[in-house]
Amino acid sequence: MSRTSPPAPEASAEALPRQQRTYSIGELAKMFEVTPRTIRFYEQEGLLAPTRQGQKRIYREKDRVRLKLTLRGKRLGFSLAEIREVVMMYDAMPDGNARQLRRLLEILAEKRANLERQLEDIRLMRMEIDDVDQRAREVLRQLDPDA
């Protein structure tokens, strides 16, 4: 268990370059405020592919990023299937044939269009919320002028 020069901060602790760091399922779960079950489920759905150390799952930086992207997608209302579609094609990119790549570009365009519509939806919903907010405050002022 001896290397050569540096104090050898082997596996457990502090300031690893983050590219070599690994995570347990529990760590990731806390980190993103989800349950281990959720993470295993995402693996089962083909969104994550951690390696194993014996029986235990070992997550690398890549897996962490994937999980982050997945959860972000979820917050935006995408289904796991949609998310997988992009993520898998992304991985298949380097050796992807032209058809696959064009298909990927199509999907990306779709997603982008989707996002644009969501932006518009958010804009409108914001206005309505502001409106309701205004009215509510006014009614409150009437009821309770000293506040």
Add this chain to the structure above:
Amino acid sequence: MSRTSPPAPEASAEALPRQQRTYSIGELAKMFEVTPRTIRFYEQEGLLAPTRQGQKRIYREKDRVRLKLTLRGKRLGFSLAEIREVVMMYDAMPDGNARQLRRLLEILAEKRANLERQLEDIRLMRMEIDDVDQRAREVLRQLDPDA
């Protein structure tokens, strides 16, 4: 069935002030590209409350707007329960007591915060999509320089 002066464009057709227009469930369904079942379901969940003409549901402008807001909420990933929460309080506003109104303001603040996070999510996801898009195009150029 006779009135007095104007040609009496009674119920069916063209240029009603839109405030008096009514819609059948089928009309609304096509208008928003959902099924009647969905609309009935939303009613059952307390999001719509059309009047009846005999047995048939009659939707007014107000109902149309509600449906629109509901679907917009859905596109943004809100649950029907969340949507109902806001919509119902909005309706209860005029005669709402102060507690209700403050509660409404709280909920609105939550929703707004939610929207802000979504905006950030969209921003990030856009960047990633753009990135993937770039890479895909590059790989394509390598493969197929004459396109």
Add this chain to the structure above:
DNA sequence: CAAGCACTTTACGTTAACGTAAACCTCGTC
């Protein structure tokens, strides 16, 4: 070595948001 974590697999349960099917009205029209 027992006890306690953190992890594993397997499997059945649950909730939201509709889909789908059956069986029944009620018009205008051929």
Add this chain to the structure above:
DNA sequence: GACGAGGTTTACGTTAACGTAAAGTGCTTG
């Protein structure tokens, strides 16, 4: 008066995305 187009209720089915429970593995710690 049969019929087709729309509407209705009732009820069971389906899918996604996990939750929950049971039973086992492996380490390290008093």
